[in-house]
Each structure stands twice: as C-alpha cells, then as structure tokens.
Amino acid sequence: MGKWTQTVTAKVLGVGVLALLMTIPLLQVRGLVSERQQLREGAIAQIAQGWGGKQVLGGPVLVVPTLQQVAVAENQPSQWRAGSESMLADALKLDVAMAVETRSYGIYAAPVFVATVKLGGQFRAQDLAQFRRASNAPWQGGKAELRLPIGDLRGLQEVSDLRINGQPARFESSAERLGPWPNVVVPVDLDTLSDRPIDVQITLKLAGTEALQLLPLARSTDVTMHASWSDPSFIGAALPLEHKIDAAGFSAHWHLLDLNRSYGQHWTDVDSDMSAALQASTFGVQLYQPVDVYQRNVRAGKYGLLFIAMTFVAFFLFEVLKRLRVHPVQYLLVGAALATFYVVLLALSEQIGFGPAYALAAAAVAVLVGGYAMAVLRARRAGLLLGGVLGLIYAMLYGLIAAEQYALLIGALVLLAMVGLMMYLTRRIDWYAYVPTSTEPPAAIMEQP
Incomplete structure (x- = not known):
C-alpha cells in the first residue's frame, strides 16, 4: 500500500483531489460576485428613489x-x-x-x-x-x-x-x-x-x-x-x-x-x-x-475549475516528464493564486471596466505563478513556459467570455484539443512507476522508444 501511494497514478489522483478542493474558494468568489451585484441593484434603487x-x-x-346587482346568499334578495x-x-x-x-x-x-x-x-x-x-x-x-x-x-x-x-x-x-x-x-x-x-x-x-x-x-x-x-x-x-x-x-x-x-x-x-x-x-x-461587469465575472467564474485543473495538469507534466517532485502544498498555493485572479478581476472591473481589469489580473497571476514555478521546478525555462501557457489559457478564457453565441462551441473544441494534447504528451509515461523522492536518485519513468 505504501509503495502504491508513490506511483504516478496515485499522484494523478491526489492532484485531482486538490483541484476539487479549489472549488471551495471558487464558490466563495461566486458568492462575492452575487453580493456585489446586489449592492449595485441597491444603488440603482437609490437612484430611482429620487428620480423615478x-x-x-x-x-x-x-x-x-x-x-x-350581486347575489348575497341563496333565497336572499340581491344587492346593488x-x-x-x-x-x-x-x-x-x-x-x-x-x-x-x-x-x-x-x-x-x-x-x-x-x-x-x-x-x-x-x-x-x-x-x-x-x-x-x-x-x-x-x-x-x-x-x-x-x-x-x-x-x-x-x-x-x-x-x-x-x-x-x-x-x-x-x-x-x-x-x-x-x-x-x-x-x-x-x-x-x-x-x-x-x-x-x-x-x-x-x-x-x-x-x-x-x-x-x-x-x-x-x-x-x-x-x-x-x-x-x-x-x-x-x-x-x-x-x-x-x-x-x-x-x-x-x-x-x-x-x-x-x-x-x-x-x-x-x-x-x-x-x-x-x-x-x-x-x-x-x-x-x-x-x-x-459592459455588465458582473455578468462577465459570473461567466469567467464558470470556467474556474477547468482552468485550475489545466494548470495543475501542466505542473504535473513538468513534474513527471522532468522527473521532479512538487509537494501538494505547492499545488495548493498555485491554486490559491488562480482563485485570487477572480477576486482581483471583480475588484478592478468595478473601477476600470472589464477588459483592462482582465488584462491586469491575468498578467499579474501569470507572472506570479510563472515566477513561483521557476523556484519550485528549479528551471527558469520551465517557469517561463508555464507562465506563457497560463497567459494563453487566460486569453482563451477571454475569448469564451466575449463570444456569447459561440462560447459552447469554442469551449468544446478547446477542451477536446487540450485532452488530445495531454494524451499525446503522456503517451509514453509508465503509470506504475514510482515518483522520485528527494532521498533517492531519479528513476526512469519513461519507456524507451
């Protein structure tokens, strides 16, 4: 049992559980959006109270x-x-x-x-x-x-x-x-x-x-x-x-x-x-x-779990393909940064509009996660690549938000492409191999072609 928990498969299941745990802050963010929307409606009611x-x-x-002439009761004369x-x-x-x-x-x-x-x-x-x-x-x-x-x-x-x-x-x-x-x-x-x-x-x-x-x-x-x-x-x-x-x-x-x-x-x-x-x-x-910032924030939040999972998958691929080791707490810190994106987006969009707020929030989170990945993965190139991938993910998310009528079609095609890419990158991974630890030399987890 102890050896099984060190396999790549167990690591995948653990990353999945961590991704599901991130639904808790995402739900809190959704509640915050609803609360701010109610505050806006209250402000409009105040305007209407003095104006109409x-x-x-x-x-x-x-x-x-x-x-x-109406009837009152049976056998009683009607009344006017x-x-x-x-x-x-x-x-x-x-x-x-x-x-x-x-x-x-x-x-x-x-x-x-x-x-x-x-x-x-x-x-x-x-x-x-x-x-x-x-x-x-x-x-x-x-x-x-x-x-x-x-x-x-x-x-x-x-x-x-x-x-x-x-x-x-x-x-x-x-x-x-x-x-x-x-x-x-x-x-x-x-x-x-x-x-x-x-x-x-x-x-x-x-x-x-x-x-x-x-x-x-x-x-x-x-x-x-x-x-x-x-x-x-x-x-x-x-x-x-x-x-x-x-x-x-x-x-x-x-x-x-x-x-x-x-x-x-x-x-x-x-x-x-x-x-x-x-x-x-x-x-x-x-x-x-x-420019209904709250409606767009709600739509952005609906894809939150998907993009947290995609970022975790990118971390996992770097960890497995480069034979590194990333602690679950480090995954949680990355997930917290991704969840913070939605809070920053909401706060900024109320002040400067949705488009500029989205660009600033996405850039800040991409730099934050990319810099953290450099330290965790101990590879500058890997951190830059992960930050670039995260920026691309946020660009796709903005496209989904902007394309109201075609959001489902675009989202389905992007999801299919991402699944296909992950299948291609993991096609040679031995899922029964052990994950390398800090006390043992890296084990070869990729099959020879």
Whole structure:
C-alpha cells in the first residue's frame, strides 16, 4: 500500500483531489460576485428613489362608475354594489423623445432619462354609444373619469398640456389603479358630450431609470420613439416594425392593433385576469449597458475549475516528464493564486471596466505563478513556459467570455484539443512507476522508444 501511494497514478489522483478542493474558494468568489451585484441593484434603487424607477405609460382609459346587482346568499334578495366599467380609445398615438444621461451612486452607475411625451387619443362617438348599450349595469349619471396609468408617479415631472376636445383640463391624483399601476385622472361628464367623440391631447415629461415600457390601450396604437442612447434593448410583447441604431442614438416605430393583445376594448372591474393581461402586453425599450461587469465575472467564474485543473495538469507534466517532485502544498498555493485572479478581476472591473481589469489580473497571476514555478521546478525555462501557457489559457478564457453565441462551441473544441494534447504528451509515461523522492536518485519513468 505504501509503495502504491508513490506511483504516478496515485499522484494523478491526489492532484485531482486538490483541484476539487479549489472549488471551495471558487464558490466563495461566486458568492462575492452575487453580493456585489446586489449592492449595485441597491444603488440603482437609490437612484430611482429620487428620480423615478422603470417606467410604464399607457393611454387614456375611460372609466364609468356603475351599479351592479350581486347575489348575497341563496333565497336572499340581491344587492346593488358600486363598480366600474372601462373602455379604451379607438386610436392612440405617442411621440416619445428621451434625453438620457448616466447617474452614479458611489462606484455604481445607471442610465436615467427624461421622456418628453406627446400623446393623442380619440374615442369615437359610435363606440361610446355602443359602450353604453352593451353595459350590463346602470351608469351612475354621466360622471366618468379619464385615467392615465403611469408606472412610477415620482417620475412625472410636468404636464405642460392637457386638452379634452380642445378645452384645457387638469389631472387629479387618485387612489385607483389600472392593473398594478397608479393613475392620474381627469373627470368628464358624458351627459354634456351628447355622444360626441372625445379627443384627448396630452404633453408631459416623465423621468425614469433604465427602461420605458408602453401599453397598447387602443384599437390602434402607434408609437414613435427616439433617444440619444446607442445600445437599446427592445423588450416586451412587441418588437418595433422598424428601427435605426447608430452612434448618436436610436429611433424606433411600433404599430399595434387590438388583435395583437389578449384583452378587448371593454371590461368591468370584476374581471380578475385583467392585471396579468395588461402586464403581458407591455412593450418598449431598456437602456442596455453593454459592459455588465458582473455578468462577465459570473461567466469567467464558470470556467474556474477547468482552468485550475489545466494548470495543475501542466505542473504535473513538468513534474513527471522532468522527473521532479512538487509537494501538494505547492499545488495548493498555485491554486490559491488562480482563485485570487477572480477576486482581483471583480475588484478592478468595478473601477476600470472589464477588459483592462482582465488584462491586469491575468498578467499579474501569470507572472506570479510563472515566477513561483521557476523556484519550485528549479528551471527558469520551465517557469517561463508555464507562465506563457497560463497567459494563453487566460486569453482563451477571454475569448469564451466575449463570444456569447459561440462560447459552447469554442469551449468544446478547446477542451477536446487540450485532452488530445495531454494524451499525446503522456503517451509514453509508465503509470506504475514510482515518483522520485528527494532521498533517492531519479528513476526512469519513461519507456524507451
């Protein structure tokens, strides 16, 4: 048993166990990345608290108060309950101009915007008449409200113009909600309109953070949006029919019909599934930040065990082919240096960006491990070669991180090539041979060709 533990095979198994032990610090690093990402999200929440969060904006919705007859219990007379019915516009047009800037909270930054929105909505007279006839509950007089849903009312900076059929009006605050979103409302008297169409014109400024989504609250919704941000991510239930992106920013155009959504032009407040249906119909843009250091750090960490194992294999090959002896503690010190790479990368990438941070961290670890290998292996050439191999490994890792769509293919080919190279280099090793010790002369562990 004692002799078997001195074989090359036992050494390989020991190196494998040491590589697995290095998963412990790698998991700690992954937890650190998650913690820093949560700190960033908290910083963005602080920015949004004083500016406005991710915004959602809809069109005007006509809401009429009703009296609905409901059954209380069996053999009991029904009772009247106050409710409401909602109707959407025939046409909705939005012209959105976003002024974007980046705001910082500590070392963290997030894109914020002020959107100048020109909104026009039209309710047809025949739709209003049909709405009244189709109602299954008597209306409470002619009093109604036009409600405008806004995701975060803290971001409503200004309403510079509000006109109903050409007459100026004013929004009022309200405790009512449209789905999950709060509203601002303006009262209207349907009796005075005498079944005439309702034309609503609104100009407002809406501030928010990272994203602006819109609601298709009309039979026909037409949206034009442009902003000075060159990395938009179009999100939600509908992509733009046409868009243009260049260094100066982007412009986009959407056109949606009522047939493109899962709810109709009219519903009552007892429709319990409306909130989910409304949320599912949102569309718009997210101000994407292409240099997401945390996402890239997570992707780099996923290959940590693989590259620690590859470095250990390189050490092992030098040890066996050169008939040297490396202590397990020395393997652990090399593994600790490799794990430290991810901590240094995370710390630097928050300050100077991912690319420069990666280059500095990789260079530092390659020099550190290469210099240590010179002392351990007592060969300058071996240390330089190992440092160069480690630099090549980190270059391949960066390629895997950068190639998002082809990362799996490239990684699989690199892994296959590395396995093939190790098989070639170890093809003449006698795995039953004893590992040389410091007290005995080196034993020949390579077969004669």
